[in-house]
Amino acid sequence: MLLGAVAQAAQITDVKWGVNKADVLRIVVDVTDTAGYAVDMEGDTLNLTVNADKGAQVPHSKAVKSSLADSLKIVDKGSYTVVRVPLKQRLLEKSYKAFVLKKDSATGRPFRVVLDVMPRQASYSGSGAATTVVSNRPVVSNRPTKNNSSIKKNIVIKTSTAADKKADKKKSSSKNKNDNKKNTAAAKTETKVNKSDADKLAVIKGNGRFRTSGGLDGKIITLDAGHGGSDPGAIGSDGTKEKNITLPIAKMLKEILEDKGAKVYMTRTTDVDVFGPNASDAEELQARVNVGEKYNSDMFVSLHVNSSVNKNVGGFSTYYYPKTDNDLRLAKNIQNKLAANFGVDDLGVRQANFYVIKRISMPAVLVEMCFISNEKELTLMKGQWFQKKTARLIAEGIEKYFA
Structure with a gap:
């Protein structure tokens, strides 16, 4: 939930x-x-x-x-x-x-x-009310699915019900591929992987130790540029893809952190799938987690761009999962820096059970860097000024966390 x-x-x-x-x-x-x-x-x-x-x-x-x-x-x-x-x-x-x-x-x-x-016979138009907004849940994945009997993919749409899961399973993989290419905010998705399915994946476990203070010098940080390769992420009205916004910001953030003495690894440095083409969501997300675990990181930061059916919705938000005593503190430090230095809405710190921030052992956050569905923010995020400033402020939040 x-x-x-x-x-x-x-x-x-x-x-x-x-x-x-x-x-x-x-x-x-x-x-x-x-x-x-x-x-x-x-x-x-x-x-x-x-x-x-x-x-x-x-x-x-x-x-x-x-x-x-x-x-x-x-x-x-x-x-x-x-x-x-x-x-x-x-x-x-x-x-x-x-x-x-x-x-x-x-x-x-x-x-x-x-x-x-809505009852069964009703057709919803939102008449008589403000335009509806699907909850600002990150677009975790829009990738095509792969038929794999050993790994089941369970996509939960914000407006779907438990009663529809049986019908969903009957859809062919080709239909899923077409549906996943439709990047609408009504299809804001969260990937949920059953524990038994996750256990079948190639899972790397780090040493379980991480540092939370003492400054940035020598700290190990893994940056995850959301989406990539066959998974474009959210798509703007002009065709701008989320995967092409998250990667340059991640690279800028890496450079800033390394200048301050941190050792930084990235889940991807080019436009590729981390696991490989046509991977299931479980495989792709675990592959990103594995990078952080492989290098025994002190922190994992996943960068994303949000989207909504309401084109007026905008702003920054930072997600965390409370698996350690430091996830929330990390999220607050980053969100506070972004919210205080941009003239966009502060959507706050949010708790979510997204795979990459829940399954990884060290403190982790998923940062939503404004809305690609908002025309003003779409224009902003394509510019180097926005990308450099966002990277700098996230770095400042990380630095404060380690102070």
Whole structure:
């Protein structure tokens, strides 16, 4: 499950619901400050997790009048809150969408997390509401898949449901290849690899030791330029490919870090697949992890560019997985430098279980360097000024982490 931006001070003040003429159930969570979110299915229950405390005035449950559900349950989990929706009917593919609405000081409206749930007969157009935004989840992979009976590939789309997994497995590999070439933000994907499948991969294990202080001099850092080769990543309106943005920034970052005394390795230095052409996602992602483990790195940094169906969405975000006591600290140091020195939105530090930052043993982050779907940011990211500044600020964040 993907949790979004960490907003420890945020508090939920209200949870509301409504049903439109098409019988679309809308759930709106009012929050005092920016907060990340995640949506997942748990049996017949749809869960909306918001990284915010539940206010005392918010009830533990609410009655709902809808063909989809009779009630909402608001569960306080301490540092986050889960809005549970017990469903009365099985959902179809792309039958729920989550997005955020920014705080509007002019109207007095707070920051809101919105979840729209569509019944089987409804067609969703987003009418009567702000344009929907798929949660700012990184495009982890758009690569063609390879038929391999020993390694199963399970792509989870933000708006898919558990009920559709059986149908998904019936799709031919050629259909998957065509689908993966369609770089739409509605297909924001996270690669999940079953543990049994991961165990079958060629896995390199480092010594498990890493340094977290004492300055940059002598530190071992692995940089992962996202995508490459057969996997273009996100694609801009002018055809710009994510893989061609991440690589030059990674090279610039390598040079800066080495000038400060660090030893830097890269998962790729040219436009290639790290594992090899037509690898499965599991093979490709593990190959990137293996580089960090092979050199017993002190840190692993994966560079990506984000994308959204809402072309107005933009900004930096940094993802981490809390496998050590230092992953979050690393993410904060990098995100703080980026957010304080660019005139774009600060989307915050976000927790995610992405393969490369979860499976690797040392502290790791995945940095989303603005949105290729945002025309202003697309123009920026193609320029050397943006690329050099982004590399410099990430380096400064890394240096502060080791201070």
